[in-house]
Structures are given as structure tokens and as C-alpha cells.
Amino acid sequence: MYEHDVIVVGAGGAGLRAAIAAQEEGADVAIVSKLHPVRSHTGAAEGGINAALREGDSWEDHAYDTMKGSDYLGDAPAIETLCKDSPKEVIQLEHWGMAFSREEDGRVSQRPFGGLSFPRTTYAGAETGHQLLHTMYEQLVKRGITVYDEWYVSDLAVTDEERPEDRTCHGVVAYDIQSGELSGFRATEGVILATGGLGQVFDHTTNAVANTGDGVAMAYRAGVPIEDMEFIQFHPTSLPSTGVLISEGVRGEGGILYNAEGERFMFEYGYASNDGELASRDVVARAELSEVNEGRGIDDEYVHLDMRHLGEERIIDRLENILHLAKDFEGVDGLEEPMPVKPGQHYAMGGIETDENGETCVGGLYAAGECACASVHGSNRLGGNALPELIVFGKRAGAHAAGKDLGTAEIETGQRGEYEVGEVDTPVQPGEVEPAGGESDAVADGGVAAETGSGDGHDIVERAVTRERERVQSLMEKDEGVQHAEIRSDVQESMTRYVNVFREEEGLKRALEDIAEARERYRDVFVKDPSRTFNTDLIQTLETRNILDLAEAITLGALARDEFRGAHWRAEHQERRDDEWLKHTMLSWNDGSPELWYRPVILEGEDKEYEPKIRSY
Amino acid sequence: MSTQVPETETETETEAETEVEHDEPLAPAQEERMRKKAEARADREERARREAAERAEGDDDTYHLKVFRFDPEVEGKQEPRFDDFHVPYEKGMTVLDALIYARDTFDSSLTFRHSCRQAICGSDALFVNGRQRLGCKTQLSDLDQPVRVEPLPHAEVEKDLVVDMDHFYDQMEAVEPYFDADELPDGELEEQRQTRENREKVKMSTRCIWCGACMSSCNIAAGTNEYLGPAAINKAYRFAMDEREGEDRKQHRLNILEQENGVWRCQTQFSCTEVCPKDIPLTEHIQELKREAVKSNLKFW
Numbered sequence: 024m025y026e027h028d029v030i031v032v033g034a035g036g037a038g039l040r041a042a043i044a045a046q047e048e049g050a051d052v053a054i055v056s057k058l059h060p061v062r063s064h065t066g067a068a069e070g071g072i073n074a075a076l077r078e079g080d081s082w083e084d085h086a087y088d089t090m091k092g093s094d095y096l097g098d099a100p101a102i103e104t105l106c107k108d109s110p111k112e113v114i115q116l117e118h119w120g121m122a123f124s125r126e127e128d129g130r131v132s133q134r135p136f137g138g139l140s141f142p143r144t145t146y147a148g149a150e151t152g153h154q155l156l157h158t159m160y161e162q163l164v165k166r167g168i169t170v171y172d173e174w175y176v177s178d179l180a181v182t183d184e185e186r187p188e189d190r191t192c193h194g195v196v197a198y199d200i201q202s203g204e205l206s207g208f209r210a211t212e213g214v215i216l217a218t219g220g221l222g223q224v225f226d227h228t229t230n231a232v233a234n235t236g237d238g239v240a241m242a243y244r245a246g247v248p249i250e251d252m253e254f255i256q257f258h259p260t261s262l263p264s265t266g267v268l269i270s271e272g273v274r275g276e277g278g279i280l281y282n283a284e285g286e287r288f289m290f291e292y293g294y295a296s297n298d299g300e301l302a303s304r305d306v307v308a309r310a311e312l313s314e315v316n317e318g319r320g321i322d323d324e325y326v327h328l329d330m331r332h333l334g335e336e337r338i339i340d341r342l343e344n345i346l347h348l349a350k351d352f353e354g355v356d357g358l359e360e361p362m363p364v365k366p367g368q369h370y371a372m373g374g375i376e377t378d379e380n381g382e383t384c385v386g387g388l389y390a391a392g393e394c395a396c397a398s399v400h401g402s403n404r405l406g407g408n409a410l411p412e413l414i415v416f417g418k419r420a421g422a423h424a425a426g427k428d429l430g431t432a433e434i435e436t437g438q439r440g441e442y443e444v445g446e447v448d449t450p451v452q453p454g455e456v457e458p459a460g461g462e463s464d465a466v467a468d469g470g471v472a473a474e475t476g477s478g479d480g481h482d483i484v485e486r487a488v489t490r491e492r493e494r495v496q497s498l499m500e501k502d503e504g505v506q507h508a509e510i511r512s513d514v515q516e517s518m519t520r521y522v523n524v525f526r527e528e529e530g531l532k533r534a535l536e537d538i539a540e541a542r543e544r545y546r547d548v549f550v551k552d553p554s555r556t557f558n559t560d561l562i563q564t565l566e567t568r569n570i571l572d573l574a575e576a577i578t579l580g581a582l583a584r585d586e587f588r589g590a591h592w593r594a595e596h597q598e599r600r601d602d603e604w605l606k607h608t609m610l611s612w613n614d615g616s617p618e619l620w621y622r623p624v625i626l627e628g629e630d631k632e633y634e635p636k637i638r639s640y
Numbered sequence: 641m642s643t644q645v646p647e648t649e650t651e652t653e654t655e656a657e658t659e660v661e662h663d664e665p666l667a668p669a670q671e672e673r674m675r676k677k678a679e680a681r682a683d684r685e686e687r688a689r690r691e692a693a694e695r696a697e698g699d700d701d702t703y704h705l706k707v708f709r710f711d712p713e714v715e716g717k718q719e720p721r722f723d724d725f726h727v728p729y730e731k732g733m734t735v736l737d738a739l740i741y742a743r744d745t746f747d748s749s750l751t752f753r754h755s756c757r758q759a760i761c762g763s764d765a766l767f768v769n770g771r772q773r774l775g776c777k778t779q780l781s782d783l784d785q786p787v788r789v790e791p792l793p794h795a796e797v798e799k800d801l802v803v804d805m806d807h808f809y810d811q812m813e814a815v816e817p818y819f820d821a822d823e824l825p826d827g828e829l830e831e832q833r834q835t836r837e838n839r840e841k842v843k844m845s846t847r848c849i850w851c852g853a854c855m856s857s858c859n860i861a862a863g864t865n866e867y868l869g870p871a872a873i874n875k876a877y878r879f880a881m882d883e884r885e886g887e888d889r890k891q892h893r894l895n896i897l898e899q900e901n902g903v904w905r906c907q908t909q910f911s912c913t914e915v916c917p918k919d920i921p922l923t924e925h926i927q928e929l930k931r932e933a934v935k936s937n938l939k940f941w
Binding site: 058059061062063064066067076110111114115117118119120122123124125126127128129130131148150153154157158161162164165201231232233264265267268347348351352353354506507508512550551552553554555556557558559560 | 711712713714717732743744745747748749751752753754755756757758759760761762763777779798799800802805809813816817818819820821824828829830831832833834835836839842843846847849850879882884
């Protein structure tokens with residue numbers, strides 16, 4: 024067993040920042056990641072990082088834009104924390120040498136982005152995430168922070184008191200991908216989940232193959248509520264063949280969208296007459312699909328994004344990476360032709376419920392970055408707000424776990440204070456196939472809480488290891504059954520078909536049925552590769568379980584929310600209903616049967632209350 | 641082990657599925673559903689096998705891959721060999737797409753690293769038709785058949801296409817790869833000004849994705865394990881040429897680089913530059929650092 028004060032799971036932007044912060048507070052910290060840190064998906068972020076740095080801009084304006092962009096489903100204390108902390112954090116990166124694009128006077132460049140009232144998106148060409156990830160990894164090397172790379176964290180060691188709020192996380196169980204060794208990692212101060220996105224729940228996504236939502240699913244099964252899962256952002260400009268992202272920076276710099284008739288549809292058809300291509304992502308994604316659905320798409324699938332008029336010099340200076348992506352993955356020269364684009368799953372607004380210090384309701388368990396929901400993005404994330412989220416909340420979680428006093432959080436977590444029990448009419452019984460407490464085999468069983476009783480954190484982690492070893496063994500010992508790839512692709516297809524940009528009740532119910540069926544088949548899943556060395560068959564089989572639980576959570580939330588807010592569009596409900604729905608969707612696993620409940624949105628900021636306004640364009 | 645191994649051909653086969661067995665009795669409807677699924681699966685696999693064989697007859701819509709296989713753990717895979725896969729081709733398909741198809745359809749034990757599939761995570765550098773390339777950004781249509789896919793040469797093979805990257809990472813970290821300015825501006829919100837020209841100068845060097853293609857292609861790096869290699873030297877270039885670091889720091893960096901295993905080992909063969917998937921002018925960067933090293937040392941002669 025390994026032991027450290029703080030264990031960070033995941034080595035993208037949030038994980039690296041958390042580790043650095045924890046170490047600065049004097050903690051012995053280690054990162055456990057299924058990839059080497061420089062392989063993390065943060066590296067694929069393109070557009071930029073929002074921070075109010077300039078005269079004429081203010082954190083208050085940034086907060087206002089973010090709240091408005093969220094369609095009033097963000098919590099003010101989290102949003103204000105994000106906007107107040109991000110200038111300092113962005114300049115911190117600059118001080119660490121990050122290669123930002125520069126103005127003539129040598130200061131960092133900023134550009135316009137969708138939904139922002141000021142051009143406050145700081146960037147490094149169209150490769151901001153790559154520069155950020157590498158800059159932070161350099162700092163990690165400088166500090167000599169321990170990294171267990173290519174170790175797959177598959178379980179949390181959490182005690183099993185009845186109420187999640189009484190439980191404690193003592194560490195994690197991880198599988199060394201290279202050797203097949205399963206080991207416990209005890210954290211004496213805290214575990215921070217920074218496992219990133221869950222795009223692999225869908226089959227057309229801008230996310231990496233590694234983005235299977237492991238952290239969210241593990242926390243969920245350990246009893247931590249997950250929040251606002253139905254809000255999935257579909258980025259309007261991904262390449263049709265692969266889902267590779269074409270940055271919003273293209274539209275920020277003046278790129279134009281055209282339909283098959285050569286019409287600039289954002290204006291022509293009045294989707295967003297004031298903002299055009301720079302309307303919020305949800306608006307543009309719906310506009311594009313409407314064009315395709317009404318027969319004005321190209322090849323019945325996509326639209327064109329044109330940046331030729333920007334001129335070669337400007338394109339090379341600010342969007343060079345986009346030229347490479349269009350060329351390599353679609354065979355299109357962006358200087359000569361418009362690029363094909365369509366909406367693709369891009370970001371999960373929801374995730375593990377945390378407060379503004381990154382704490383969950385389970386003692387010693389933190390989350391930060393895309394896997395967490397504080398919540399700053401509400402029902403629609405503004406472009407350029409993901410990277411500041413990583414560093415701001417990564418840092419806070421790291422520092423807090425290492426013992427720094429960040430003051431009392433204003434956001435409550437867990438089933439405390441004011442909340443309301445929810446109900447939803449589902450066609451199937453969601454959750455585990457086997458009833459809780461029943462004869463569930465190690466494969467199908469999702470509960471992670473280790474037994475309590477006498478013993479310290481060390482014993483709790485040991486027990487979690489034993490349990491996980493049994494699960495892995497049973498998967499490996501089976502020599503026939505269903506393979507994960509089949510289950511995974513069926514769920515991905517169903518989600519893309521029914522729980523996409525446009526959603527209707529019948530489709531959502533179909534998706535739940537498909538997921539339930541996939542759960543049935545997962546009972547028979549087996550790992551064909553008998554090897555202990557680099558067994559990706561096993562890892563993907565474990566990941567597929569996470570995809571199942573998250574697909575169900577997303578769909579349940581979407582079915583229950585009968586209104587239209589931000590990225591969540593419902594055919595039968597075309598109005599935002601503030602009287603009933605200014606609240607967060609919460610889902611608790613409860614030993615295998617998902618329980619739905621709601622918590623009111625906090626619109627009360629430090630100095631003002633954010634007043635919901637009608638979205639008009 | 642080296643990847644230069646005698647080739648032994650074996651045909652891969654997908655195993656026929658047998659009826660799935662259940663420990664617990666299932667509801668009749670469910671039983672029926674499972675039975676149908678198992679039949680469908682058996683049908684599908686049978687069809688896939690038949691189609692693969694038919695396409696192997698020279699159908700244009702299929703690509704023939706010869707993929708290196710090796711696993712020290714598994715009997716039958718301990719002797720390195722090449723497996724043949726016939727993958728149905730779709731426009732735009734990359735080498736990585738073909739490998740994923742082969743793994744998910746024919747053999748789930750086929751092992752390779754990959755994640756972002758957009759040429760930024762750097763994990764799928766492979767030796768394809770005799771050249772280091774990123775699987776995700778290499779179009780099948782640009783390659784002659786059969787497409788030969790091997791792990792990066794000059795690295796220990798762990799399994800199939802996965803090589804040990806530890807040596808590569810060690811070299812990267814040996815050059816003290818982190819920014820170290822002499823002094824920071826007063827005030828936590830003040831930037832260190834950098835001219836556009838200077839940013840432009842280091843820009844290409846900052847694009848490295850640590851894929852290891854350059855190291856693998858370099859004869860010198862292959863000959864001795866001590867040579868820092870193109871990627872690490874490029875990383876040092878990124879900082880040595882950054883005007884925000886001071887003179888003393890630059891001198892310290894040059895001291896690291898001009899040691900026996902630094903820049904002077906480069907024989908200007910340009911193989912690193914040729915294979916770099918991010919078009920970084922690696923050889924030029926190395927030469928520029930040689931020049932800097934000479935210039936700085938001349939002061940003391």
C-alpha cells in the first residue's frame with residue numbers, strides 16, 4: 024500500500040493545479056493517473072481562458088456574463104469565486120512561463136468569445152490547453168511531485184455509514200496498467216478527484232477516448248450526490264468525421280457559418296439576430312441542426328464554417344492549429360475552403376456536487392475541474408470558462424485538502440438544509456440490475472463503500488482493495504460472455520440518438536430502456552485478454568460500467584426536467600420555467616437505486632442578487 | 641527487446657461465440673432476448689469473418705494491416721509475430737481508426753496507446769510502413785498496402801504496440817524543463833512582458849507533444865542511451881531562447897546542453913525533423929544551440 028497526505032486522481036489541468044497547491048501548503052502529495060500527465064485531455068482545449076485582466080473589464084462583469092450564460096442555473100458564490108480568482112491564476116500561469124499570444128506591448132492577448140460582454144478570453148494561439156497543460160506539468164517536475172502514471176483508479180475507499188454526509192474517504196484503489204498489480208493508496212488528508220469529462224457516453228464527441236467519467240461514477244456510487252447531469256454541452260463546431268474540435272476562436276475572430284444554400288443562417292433565419300455566430304453555444308448548436316433537419320444542411324449532415332476572409336496572416340497568427348486539424352482530419356484547406364462542422368458532445372456542465380472549496384459531502388473527498396459541479400456553468404458553459412475553472416477550483420481543492428483555511432463555504436453539500444424530493448416517471452427500473460443487498464455478483468455490483476467497524480483508514484483501504492481484486496478476478500476468469508465494446512457502442516449510439524441537442528420524452532424513455540438492457544448484458548461482460556501486462560481490454564471493461572451509470576444519470580435528469588433551459592431543450596416544453604425549475608437536479612446512488620432530489624439555485628451573490636432575465640437575441 | 645524480428649505470419653481468427661450461460665434463472669422474455677442477442681452476435685461474428693476473408697481477395701474497400709504482436713505474459717504471444725487484419729475502409733479512416741476497428745471487432749487483446757485522436761496527446765506514435773507517425777493523423781489512403789504497423793523502434797516493447805517511455809521521460813526531465821525567470825514583476829497581476837518576436841521564436845518549440853517519434857528515428861539516440869536526444873534538447877531550446885529568463889539561467893542551460901551527451905552528439909541527419917508530427921524544426925534548434933554554446937564559451941577562452 025502506498026501512503027500520502029493528499030492523493031490527486033487525474034493529471035489534467037485541475038489535478039496538476041491541485042497537486043501544486045497542496046504541496047505549497049506543505050502536504051506530501053501524489054498524483055495517480057491512467058495516462059501520463061502530458062496525455063491529459065486538457066491539452067486539447069483550444070480557444071482560451073477567461074479572466075478580467077484589463078481596464079474596462081471587471082470580475083463583476085465576468086460573473087454577470089457567466090450567470091446569464093448559465094441561464095440562471097449557476098450558484099452565485101461559485102461563479103463569483105471563479106471570476107474573482109481567475110485573473111490572479113491566469114497571471115500565475117504567465118509567471119510560470121506559459122507561452123500566451125502577445126499584444127504589441129508585450130502583454131498577453133485577449134479576444135472576444137461567445138456570450139462575453141468584453142473580449143476577455145486570454146489565449147495561446149488555438150492551442151491554449153496544450154500550453155497550459157505543459158506549463159503546469161513543468162512546474163510539477165520542478166517541484167518533484169510524485170506521479171503514478173498509467174495507474175487506473177477504479178474504486179474509492181469510503182466508509183459505509185448510512186448517510187453519505189457521515190462517511191469518510193480514506194484513499195483509492197488503483198490498478199497498475201503496466202504490471203497488472205492492484206494496490207491501495209491511502210490518503211491521510213484527502214482524495215481529490217480531477218478525472219475530467221465523460222464525452223465517451225456519446226458517440227460523437229470532441230472528448231478523448233480516455234474521458235469516460237470515471238471520477239463522477241466512482242463518487243456517485245460511493246454516495247456523493249451528482250448534480251445537473253442533464254446539462255451536456257454540444258459544441259457547435261466539431262468536424263463531422265471524427266468529432267475533433269474547431270475552436271470557438273474561429274467565430275470569435277469573425278468566422279461565418281453558412282448553410283447549403285450559402286446563406287448566413289444565424290442572421291438569415293433569425294436564430295440570434297444580435298449576436299450571430301457568437302451567440303451562446305447551445306443557440307448555435309440548435310441553429311445548425313435545425314438547418315440540417317430542414318434540408319439546408321450539406322450532405323444532410325453538417326454546415327460550413329468559413330474563415331477565409333480573415334486572411335492568411337491573421338489565421339496563422341491566431342488559429343494556425345485549426346488549419347492543421349481541418350487538413351489532417353477532414354482533408355480541407357481552411358485558407359482555401361470553408362470547413363465542415365456539426366455539433367458534437369463537448370462538455371458536462373454537471374458532475375460531482377462540491378462547494379466552492381472543492382469539498383464534497385463525504386469527508387476527505389474533493390473534486391475539481393470538469394468532473395465537479397460547484398456549480399459555475401449552470402445549464403450552459405460559456406466558451407473560455409472551463410480552463411479558469413480548472414485552475415481556480417483545482418488550486419482551492421488542493422490547498423483546502425492540505426489544511427489551508429479558505430473560510431466557510433457558502434454552498435451546502437449533501438442532503439442538508441433545504442431540499443425537495445423529486446419524482447420521475449421512468450419506463451424501467453433505473454439503477455443496478457440486481458436489487459440492493461441481493462445476490463449481486465462482483466461484476467454487476469456498484470456499491471463501493473467498504474465495511475466500517477473497527478480499524479483505521481489503512482484497514483478501510485485494504486478492504487476496498489480486496490473487494491476490487493475480487494471484481495477484477497471475476498472479470499478475468501470468465502472465458503465467455505459479452506465484450507465491453509459492443510455494450511459501449513450501443514449505449515453511445517442510443518445517447519447520441521435520443522439524448523442529444525434536441526430531446527423528447529419518448530426518446531428519453533427509449534434511451535433509459537436501452538441503458539437498462541445494456542446493464543443486463545453487462546452482467547455477462549468478460550475480459551478476453553488474459554494478460555496482466557497493459558490489459559486495455561480490462562480497463563475499458565471497467566470504464567464501460569462508468570459510462571452506463573452516467574448515461575442513465577444524464578437521461579434521468581433530462582426526463583425529469585420538463586422545461587427548456589440552456590443546453591437542455593425539450594420538444595414538449597419550450598419555455599424556461601423559473602417558478603418551478605430554478606433548482607439543481609441532484610441524484611444519489613443509494614445502494615444502487617438512484618434517488619432524485621432538488622436543491623434551490625443560489626442567486627444571492629456577495630453584493631447583489633442576480634435577477635433572472637429572459638434570454639433574447 | 642528490439643522490434644527487428646523475423647516475421648512469422650499467422651492468420652487471426654475471431655472465435656465463434658457459444659450460447660451465453662446464466663447462473664440465475666431469467667424471466668422468459670429476458671431469456672428470449674438474451675438468446676436472440678447471442679444468436680445475433682454469433683451471426684455478426686460469422687459475417688465479419690466471412691467478409692474479412694472475402695475482402696482479403698483484393699476488394700478495394702478493405703485495408704490490409706500487418707500488425708506487430710508480442711506479449712511476454714501470454715503463451716502463444718511470447719514469440720513476436722505479425723497478425724493480419726482486414727479492415728473495411730471508409731473515407732477519412734486513419735491508422736488509429738483501423739487499429740480500433742481491429743481491436744473492437746476481431747481481437748480485444750490488441751494493445752496500443754491512444755486517447756485524444758487529434759494529434760495533441762502524443763500517445764499513439766507508431767512505426768507505420770517504416771516511418772514514425774502518429775496513428776491518429778495518418779490517413780490509410782496515403783499508405784501502400786499491406787500497412788505494416790509496429791511499435792516505435794529503439795524502445796523496449798511492453799506488449800504489442802506499446803513501448804516503455806520511461807527513458808524518453810527521463811531525458812525530457814534531465815534538461816530542467818521548467819521556466820525560471822530571474823525576477824518576477826512587482827504585483828501578482830503584472831505580466832512579464834514578452835515581445836511578439838520572441839514568442840514567435842520559441843513558438844514551434846513549445847508545440848512538442850512528447851510523442852517520442854523523434855527519439856525513435858534518431859540513429860545517435862539509438863546508439864547510446866545517454867544522448868539527450870532531439871525532444872529534450874528542443875525542450876531546453878524553448879527556455880534558453882525565452883527572453884524572460886536571465887543570462888545566468890541561460891548559461892546554466894547551455895552548460896547542460898554542451899556536455900558530452902548534449903548537442904554535440906547530433907550529426908545533423910534531420911531524421912527527427914522529418915518525422916516530427918508537429919513540424920518542429922528540431923535539427924535547426926539543435927544547431928542553433930550549438931552556435932550559442934560556442935558563442936558563450938568563446939567569452940572565456
